[in-house]
Amino acid sequence: MNFNLWHRVSAGIVFVISTIVFLMTVAPTISFWDCGEFITAAVTMGVPHPPGAPFFQLVGRMFSLLPFSDDLGFRVNLLSTFSSSLAVLFTYLIALRFLRQWKGEPTTTLAAVNMTVAAAIGAFILSWSDTFWFNASEAEVYGIGMFFITAVMWIATEWYFKIGVFNSERSLLLIAYLMGLSIGVHLLSLLALFYVFFLIFFRDKGRNDLSVRAFAIALVAMGAGFFVIYPGIVKYVPAMLGDSGMRYLLLVLLLALIGVVAAKQLHPQLRMVALATLLVTLGFSTYTIVPIRAGQQPALNENAPATLEGLYSYLNRDQYGSYPLLSGPNYDPVTRSINMEKKTFLPRRWSHEHVKAYSEYSSDFEYFLKFQLGHIYLRYFLWNFVGRAGDIQDAPVAFVGEVGDWSESPGYPNRYYAIPFILGLLGMIYHFRKDYRTGVSMAVLFFMMGAGLVLYFNMAEPQVRERDYFFVGSFQVFALWAGLGAYSLIEMITEKLNRNEAVGVAMALLLLIAAPVNMLANNYQTHDRHYNYVAFDYAYNLLQSCEKDAILFTGGDNDTFPVWYLQYAAGFRRDVRVVNLSLLNTPWYSKQLKNERPYDALPVNISYSDQELELMRPVQWEGQPVSVPIDPEKIDLSTLKDVPAVRAALEVPRTLSFTVPPTYTDPGGAQGIRNQDILIIDILNNNINSRPIYFALSTAPQDRIGLDRNLIVEGMAYRVTPYSMPDRRDRYYPAVNIGIVKKHLTQLRNEPVKDRAYGFMFRELTNPNINLDEASTKMVYSFRVLYMALGQVMMQDAGDIEGMKAVLDKMEKTIPTALHEFDPNLRIDLASMYLMVGDTPGYLKVAKSLETYFLEELKKDPTGDNTYRNPYRVLIEYYETAGEYQKGIDIIRQAQKYSQYGGDPSLEQRVRQYEQWLREGRKTPPAPDTLAGK
């Protein structure tokens, strides 16, 4: 019986199932971190952060032209979805190829089923593993990167076995071309070359030719081969192009290579190598679009690499500085700082900013083992194949037993009971026993994309976010092994039971359910981004918080990239000039703000010349007052007139005066301010009278350079004003522009508006199936704080109890407490706000969730004196309001025994009152106002 059709159909089924699940869970728009930037780069053919991803942009641009969904972000997300499904398919095909080679073509249907299901187990473990699935649902480069790695692995495997479509030597040329293209996505994919190199080595050598010497020579050849591509072609070709003399050498090299390819009398192998080199270069040539586009000055133009020198420094990631690998300065435990004088071999603790974390480790080796290898790589590896405790950063592995409270979104912990892990280990052993040559080749890839990258990245502690996505190539190899491991178990049981293949099939189905299907069931909820619009809505709300032609200072990736997407790719509020404070330290960025007008937005007035911006350096500074002249005739403060501090002022202040503290300390101990701070002062000086200026609420306090007393909250941003606001540290925000914030928070929209309009968007936050990642959860939390801040100020400034009640009601309707967890301190605040407005049911709902929390706290610390709010006070209030007087008496007795607060004489009075109410059989307290504030 011929199973060719069978194999084709089952491969199709694996691809379709994987695609369907990805389509069901893919994000409907942008996600946080780099996605907004990459989508913008694809849609507008802009220039993203170094080292760029031009091939990703080309393909992403094609996806953005697809005619489904209005959301361009969604369309580009499909690129990850589609390429991830292909990676799953290739993994399936590779695993199946191994099995067919080792076991021979199946002769019975049951044998074919066993092979297919085993290979599918590996493919689905990959598809539904934590990291891979995460990458498949958003527009990042790792999905398409995995496409390249698995495609190259598949082609090389087929070539190795001389079988199928890729049996000819020409397949190696296709591999060379694909590797060239993959540089235009992410350099990581190039590591797949080592799998290819090892297969070439093993295929060319007979068993007896294998010697240490042959292996050593091969390793040198592989190193040289890799070196030709990286850094050879990737770095030196652009560098040589930039130099007029070297340019001719390059031309000669190119012609020589073409000559070799064309010379029929030369050895075919040599001609192949020359052609492969040309094809890698051809694939890499997608980078020509970077300087072309940079020269045309699109809105997104990071580093503006319009020249060849610029391109070289862009590819070289000069902007991010360098870190030592082989030798360099290292942490000195005696001085507790980085010793710049001494060069250490293989330094692991090299960063000035991370000295505090470094000091926790006794040696470099311990740091490498515990943090870099253990906390970074091994933890992620086990997340994928054993289980994950939660989505809060640094969440540990979940195997069995308690894992603690590591989750912000429901659904965690995800447990796979280490079944995929065991299958992977079995598969690795099985692979080595059946065919150590391909086994070694795969193991090399597994280690290079895992532990090898750990060595290479040399990561500092702590990291701003989880970094599991870097290591997905290593997880892919292990998932493939898990498929082979599944087959080894199926084979074992079949043979034990007299070649009874039906039992084998039962085993195969059992493993299918125990490993990948269980992973699907566990991970589905936590990987379902279907309803997550938070990044889009947050960016929309931030933009709409600004008046027309505003300047908006933002702090990091998550308050900048989504905003770029909205402005440049989707066309919202293009009048606002976003100024990212960390980029403001680079001259190319400040020059763009000053000289360019993306989509006709006004330029930011900066008084420094281009040359001064180029040469700008941090200056010494010890906390000095700064005053910015205000012109009352010109400055438009009309939207501020209802703010009490503004109403109280007799006239517009003639200056905006504030004290700028030093913002950084150099390694020598001198204090100063950075370029970004110098430029904030300059931008205030030159723009404050002509247009409104804002800081995003998310900016770090020290980045607001001492302006805090001059800020009024107008939505998701602070407006800078010349008026001095009251120093109200008891509030969430000292000053809130009630009129504007109330309009934003109560007249909500479901459809975004391109121009200036009131009304925020909070889509799908009331959907019970919503699942949010850590970054989105934090944003939703900030939305809630804004509602509460509005309520607080309405009550305190305007005495508007009814207004506060309406705001709280609106908040509960928009961000239901039951669907969005938030920390106990804010819940206490919310509970007391409900009491203030006399909403007892509202109070009881929130306070009930606090009862458990505070009882737990009291178990840990019965004095109750060390928390933000005294647990006894909160619990007594709750029991009294809920009418649970007996519990109230009990908790008062406990307070009197253990806590300082228990000494309050009024407590005894309360106990007597409760006893009386208990006798009367009363269920509810008399009136709320007699309770509050006692």
Add this chain to the structure above:
Amino acid sequence: MAKIQQRRRKQVTKSTISEAELPQKTNYVIMIAGVIVLLLGVLIMASGDAYSATAVTYAPIILFIAYCIIIPLGIIYKKKSSDSEPA
């Protein structure tokens, strides 16, 4: 003895690239056509400006066709006759 035989057998399977496995004339024609289309795409992109459809839409489409269709086709293209062997 067995060892020697094994060595001989292995040496037979040792891969040497034959002229036939190198790309043929048709392949080079397609590949060069791909490179020409690619250069055309680059020129068209360079003739546009920051927000023009030439640079942002048409040139990327042309480049995509060159990089993802014509050039790969040029590498793997084979005459039908040799394609009939079973996979």
